[in-house]
Amino acid sequence: MPEMKTIGVVGGGQMGSGIAQLGVVHGFQVWLLDKDPQALSWSADYIAASIRRLVSKRALSQAGGDDALRSLHCTSSLEELRSSDFVIEAIVESEDIKKKLFRDLDKIVKPSAVLASNTSSISITRLASATARPHQVIGMHFMNPPPLMKLVEIIRGADTSDETFTITKTLAQRFGKTVICSQDYSGFIVNRILMPMINEAFHTLYTGIATKEDIDAGMKLGTNHPMGPLELADFIGLDVCLSIMRVLQAGLGDGKYTPCPLLVQYVDAGRLGRKRGIGVYDYRKVPELVKP
Numbered sequence: 453m454p455e456m457k458t459i460g461v462v463g464g465g466q467m468g469s470g471i472a473q474l475g476v477v478h479g480f481q482v483w484l485l486d487k488d489p490q491a492l493s494w495s496a497d498y499i500a501a502s503i504r505r506l507v508s509k510r511a512l513s514q515a516g517g518d519d520a521l522r523s524l525h526c527t528s529s530l531e532e533l534r535s536s537d538f539v540i541e542a543i544v545e546s547e548d549i550k551k552k553l554f555r556d557l558d559k560i561v562k563p564s565a566v567l568a569s570n571t572s573s574i575s576i577t578r579l580a581s582a583t584a585r586p587h588q589v590i591g592m593h594f595m596n597p598p599p600l601m602k603l604v605e606i607i608r609g610a611d612t613s614d615e616t617f618t619i620t621k622t623l624a625q626r627f628g629k630t631v632i633c634s635q636d637y638s639g640f641i642v643n644r645i646l647m648p649m650i651n652e653a654f655h656t657l658y659t660g661i662a663t664k665e666d667i668d669a670g671m672k673l674g675t676n677h678p679m680g681p682l683e684l685a686d687f688i689g690l691d692v693c694l695s696i697m698r699v700l701q702a703g704l705g706d707g708k709y710t711p712c713p714l715l716v717q718y719v720d721a722g723r724l725g726r727k728r729g730i731g732v733y734d735y736r737k738v739p740e741l742v743k744p
């Protein structure tokens with residue numbers, strides 16, 4: 453297995469920032485790219501603040517924190533990712549946009565590099581088909597927030613090689629994660645089960661069966677979920693939830709995956725959840741939760 457020193461992360465949103473943090477804290481050089489300079493600067497500040505918090509809680513030594521901060525390189529130029537041994541994509545959940553990125557990355561990064569997607573639901577086989585290295589393309593699906601959540605779901609596309617799988621699993625384990633493995637079908641394991649539940653919670657609200665507070669309290673106290681489904685949807689991002697429902701609907705072809713009209717309406721209104729200050733709930737009085 454080739455030695456891995458440098459990781460590229462594309463997309464400096466909630467997921468990409470957390471993945472980049474994992475990379476630098478675990479001893480890799482990380483090139484973090486976002487097309488939006490404001491998002492990139494938010495991401496760099498967020499990672500630096502998280503690392504400082506780890507140092508203050510003694511979860512990381514001062515020297516370890518300094519090394520981690522020095523290992524983070526932010527860029528808006530894809531060319532800078534050329535030295536990466538492993539690239540993790542965490543941009544918007546759109547097949548066309550991700551395919552274009554994979555096509556571009558394939559031309560830039562070295563021939564041995566693995567291209568992984570953090571997609572929640574999009575076919576890895578189809579993303580791989582945009583490249584000339586389909587055996588080195590894989591799904592590496594972190595949970596939110598990546599530094600805290602213990603799971604990584606690995607998805608093998610139709611042509612993913614055993615070596616690519618082993619490299620990816622080893623990296624996830626080096627990050628301290630437990631790995632589960634899914635076949636490449638819409639939503640994989642976690643979102644195939646989670647998103648219909650969130651969508652049903654929206655239907656429960658939409659049809660006036662209960663208030664948002666009672667729906668969330670019901671699932672927290674009644675089924676021991678740490679967050680209610682509507683609260684979780686706001687945390688994930690309502691745009692991300694809607695995109696995943698649309699992928700499930702298109703890929704699995706069953707009416708039960710039709711997105712709830714209320715979810716669609718919230719996204720149309722720009723109520724994307726915590727990151728925009730408002731989703732099902734209003735977070736504008738808690739500015740530290742809101743992404744500028």
Ligand code: NAI
Nearest residue numbers: 463465466467486487488491542543544545571572596688
């Ligand atoms: P986000 O909206 O917080 O961040 C996406 C970032 O990608 C933005 O900063 C945007 O400027 C950047 N971006 C978009 N297109 C780009 C491009 N072509 N090149 C470079 N940067 C680009 O989204 P989030 O929540 O971080 O999700 C990212 C991916 O991770 C999606 O595929 C999503 O399905 C997946 N995911 C999300 C989870 C969640 O709870 N939000 C959980 C697990 C996976």
